Every structure is written in structure tokens, then in C-alpha cells.
Amino acid sequence: MNICVIGGGYVGLITSVVFSKMGNKVICVEKNIEKIKKLNKGIPTIFEEGLNELLNKSLNSKSILFTDNLKEGVNKSDVIFIAVGTPSTKDGNVDMSQITNVINEISSFINEYKVIVNKSTVPVGSQKYVKKLLIENGVNPKNFDVVSNPEFLREGKAIYDFLHGDRIVIGHDSEKAKDIIKKLYEPFKIVTIFTTPETAELIKYASNAFLSTKISFINEIANLCNKVGADIDTISYALGLDKRISPQFLKPGIGFGGSCFPKDTIGLVKIGERYGSDFKIVKSAIKVNEYQRILPVKVLLDEYKDIKGKIISILGLTFKSETDDIRESPSLYIIEELLKKGAVIKAYDPMASNEIKKLFPDIQYFDNLYDTLLDSSSMIICTDWKEFSNIDLEVVKKKMKNPFIIDGRNVLDIKKVEKNNINYYSIGKGYIK
Numbered sequence: 201m202n203i204c205v206i207g208g209g210y211v212g213l214i215t216s217v218v219f220s221k222m223g224n225k226v227i228c229v230e231k232n233i234e235k236i237k238k239l240n241k242g243i244p245t246i247f248e249e250g251l252n253e254l255l256n257k258s259l260n261s262k263s264i265l266f267t268d269n270l271k272e273g274v275n276k277s278d279v280i281f282i283a284v285g286t287p288s289t290k291d292g293n294v295d296m297s298q299i300t301n302v303i304n305e306i307s308s309f310i311n312e313y314k315v316i317v318n319k320s321t322v323p324v325g326s327q328k329y330v331k332k333l334l335i336e337n338g339v340n341p342k343n344f345d346v347v348s349n350p351e352f353l354r355e356g357k358a359i360y361d362f363l364h365g366d367r368i369v370i371g372h373d374s375e376k377a378k379d380i381i382k383k384l385y386e387p388f389k390i391v392t393i394f395t396t397p398e399t400a401e402l403i404k405y406a407s408n409a410f411l412s413t414k415i416s417f418i419n420e421i422a423n424l425c426n427k428v429g430a431d432i433d434t435i436s437y438a439l440g441l442d443k444r445i446s447p448q449f450l451k452p453g454i455g456f457g458g459s460c461f462p463k464d465t466i467g468l469v470k471i472g473e474r475y476g477s478d479f480k481i482v483k484s485a486i487k488v489n490e491y492q493r494i495l496p497v498k499v500l501l502d503e504y505k506d507i508k509g510k511i512i513s514i515l516g517l518t519f520k521s522e523t524d525d526i527r528e529s530p531s532l533y534i535i536e537e538l539l540k541k542g543a544v545i546k547a548y549d550p551m552a553s554n555e556i557k558k559l560f561p562d563i564q565y566f567d568n569l570y571d572t573l574l575d576s577s578s579m580i581i582c583t584d585w586k587e588f589s590n591i592d593l594e595v596v597k598k599k600m601k602n603p604f605i606i607d608g609r610n611v612l613d614i615k616k617v618e619k620n621n622i623n624y625y626s627i628g629k630g631y632i633k
């Protein structure tokens with residue numbers, strides 16, 4: 201099939217390379233010329249497992265093209281995926297301006313039947329909105345259908361998830377469009393749910409809000425564990441053995457970040473408000489997360505009372521390991537709070553994007569884990585990078601002054617910590633003073 205993907209960001213790029221791998225001809229339309237140049241040369245613009253190989257295979261077989269020519273992309277394609285950003289506005293609503301702009305731009309190019317697919321995470325009612333906009337722009341209703349097809353890709357595992365996901369969700373109001381999209385996804389051999397556009401749109405928010413709630417729930421249990429001397433890993437394991445609960449997403453830590461959970465939880469609350477539904481549980485999950493992501497600062501204040509001038513090492517800046525993405529990372533909130541309290545920050549991450557330096561230009565960044573720790577009183581582990589779980593505590597003791605470790609992702613072996621006689625705070629695995 202001939203496919204156009206509008207937006208060469210995270211979702212658009214993965215969608216493009218995977219559809220091209222599955223034997224389709226893909227034109228990915230992107231506005232950023234630098235990005236287009238890089239991608240056409242086979243240089244990935246994001247870090248994602250398997251992307252480099254897949255991108256270069258697609259380029260070699262000429263089954264993918266990156267361009268800024270929207271007209272060509274639309275004209276040559278049967279299916280048009282919209283994968284542009286839908287960020288949160290200041291009040292937590294979803295900013296639909298990029299979708300609106302795309303629809304306005306493509307309207308005049310639609311002169312024969314196309315299936316337009318909303319791939320971006322969009323509020324309930326967006327399929328209807330896109331249809332309305334196309335008609336208002338004078339596009340003949342016979343020449344298009346709009347389908348909702350949310351993505352369920354984890355950063356770092358996006359290609360795997362696209363190829364082997366748990367389900368594909370297609371929201372449609374036309375049998376013709378359904379048959380085309382069905383044919384497109386058939387080779388994936390994944391359970392496919394065909395439903396109404398509103399249901400599909402809500403499945404995405406319900407999924408992300410449910411997973412976020414699960415994380416906030418286990419974090420509250422973990423915080424209690426530290427107080428009563430219980431062990432969170434054993435609790436998570438026991439909970440997970442109950443098939444109705446499942447073992448996934450029961451890992452405690454300093455909260456969820458990234459470009460999805462924070463945005464989609466508040467997004468769902470706002471959608472609810474519009475229809476008079478008060479999402480009390482999701483609101484609480486957000487509140488718990490706001491508390492959890494700066495918990496290390498509270499722990500430090502309990503320990504030292506005043507942290508003005510204290511040197512604190514932040515290990516891990518990305519919102520999780522195996523990605524360079526720092527969006528909504530708990531470490532950003534921790535650094536902000538620590539700076540407000542006058543602490544001196546040293547930071548290290550094996551992969552974080554340079555965006556971090558724009559956000560915090562005045563803190564010290566290091567290329568090496570152990571150099572970061574020199575003369576620090578405390579280190580906060582914010583990301584579950586493997587490198588951190590293998591840290592040599594003997595060296596840590598030599599580099600730091602009377603170290604206090606806050607293990608925000610429970611990556612350290614507590615027995616080794618005890619053996620080294622180090623002050624240690626974990627999330628539900630104990631507080632060693």
C-alpha cells in the first residue's frame with residue numbers, strides 16, 4: 201500500500217519505518233529540513249532500539265522517503281497517517297493546533313479517496329472534528345474517511361511493540377475505510393479491535409491512565425513499606441501472581457514521567473470535565489505522582505534540615521532508561537526544587553539529550569559517573585540505568601563525603617549497601633541510617 205505519514209517525530213518515524221518494513225511504500229512528511237536530510241542519509245533523529253537498522257534497510261530498498269512536500273505525500277498515498285504532536289496546553293487541555301494545521305494544509309490536495317488516520321493521541325471527538333474540518337474546507341465527503349488508530353508504543357521498545365503489540369485498535373465509521381486499514385494491519389497478526397472512533401480514542405486515555413494509576417498505587421504502598429519495615433518487591437511479586445492484577449507496572453520509584461503518562465492523565469481529567477465526569481482516581485494518581493517525583497528532596501531535607509550549599513549528585517536525567525528523552529522526567533522537578541533550596545547540583549546521564557542543558561544551564565554536567573560524585577554529600581538515582589546498579593560502592597565511599605544515597609529507582613543491591621555501611625533511602629526497600 202502507499203502510505204503517507206505526516207510528522208517525523210517519535211511516533212511518525214516509527215510508524216514510517218515499520219510500515220515500510222511490512223512491504224508498503226512510505227512517504228514521511230516532515231517540516232524540519234535538517235531532520236529530513238539526516239533521515240534520508242540513514243541517520244536516526246531519536247535513539248530507539250533497532251531504528252538505525254530498519255531505517256537503512258528501508259532507504260536501501262527505496263521503500264521510504266522523507267520530504268517536506270506534503271502535496272506529493274498526499275497525492276501518492278491511499279492512507280494518510282497524522283502523527284504530529286498534541287502537547288498539553290498550560291491548563292492541561294490538549295493542544296490540537298498541529299492537527300488543525302495539517303488538515304487545513306492537506307484539504308486542497310484531497311481529490312480522490314483517502315483514508316485519514318489519527319495516530320496522535322487526541323481527545324474523544326477528534327475523529328468527528330477532523331471530518332468536520334475537512335468538509336468545512338470544501339473536501340468532498342466521498343473522497344475521505346477518518347479513522348482513529350491510537351498507538352501503544354513504549355519508548356525504547358517502540359519497534360518491538362509496533363510489530364508485536366498486545367492489540368491494534370481501529371475506530372471507524374465506514375466499512376470501506378475499515379477494510380483498507382484491516383488489510384494494512386493483517387500481516388502483523390495482532391488481535392485487532394474494530395470499534396467506534398470515540399471508543400478507540402478513549403481506549404488510549406483509559407490505558408495510559410490505568411497504568412499511571414497502577415504506578416501511583418504501588419508508590420504509595422512503597423512509601424508505607426519504608427515506615428513499617430515491609431519489602432515492596434515481595435509485595436509487588438505477590439500482587440503480580442494474582443492474574444487479575446498482573447506483575448507489570450508494579451515497580452515503585454520516583455514516579456512516572458515521559459511524554460505520555462503525565463500528559464494523558466491530565467488530558468483525561470480535562471476531557472472528563474468537559475462532559476461532567478469527575479475523574480477522582482486519575483486526579484489522585486496525578487497528585488501522588490507530583491508528591492513522588494520530588495520525594496528525594498523531602499528526604500534530603502529530613503536528613504540535613506538545610507541543604508543550602510550542599511553538593512548533590514543527580515544520577516540519571518532521562519525519564520527512564522534506554523532512551524535519551526528527558527520530557528517530564530522526575531529529575532527535572534528534583535533539580536528545580538534543589539536549586540530553589542540553594543543546593544549545588546552535579547549531574548550525569550549516559551544518554552540524556554542536550555535539551556537538559558538549555559533547561560538548567562548553570563548546573564555542572566559530567567561525562568563520567570564517578571567524577572560526578574566527587575565531594576558530593578548525597579547522590580540521587582533518578583533513572584534505572586544498568587550502569588547505576590553496577591556502581592562500585594567502595595569507590596563511591598572514596599569519592600563522596602559521608603555519602604547518603606537516595607535510590608529513586610531501587611537499583612542497588614541493599615545487601616551491598618549494608619555491607620558498605622552507607623546511609624541509604626530506597627522506595628519501599630528500606631531506610632538505612
Ligand code: UGA
Pocket residue numbers: 321351352353354355356408411415448449450451452453454455456457458459460461519520
Ligand atoms: C507509555 C506506555 O507504556 C505505552 O503503552 C504508550 O503507548 C506510551 O506511553 C504513549 O502513550 O505513547 P512510555 O512513556 O514510553 O510508554 O514509558 P513506560 O515504559 O510506560 O514508562 C512510563 C513511566 O512510568 C516511566 O517514567 C517509568 O519509569 C515509569 N514506571 C513504569 C514506573 O515507575 N513503574 C513501573 O512499574 C513502570
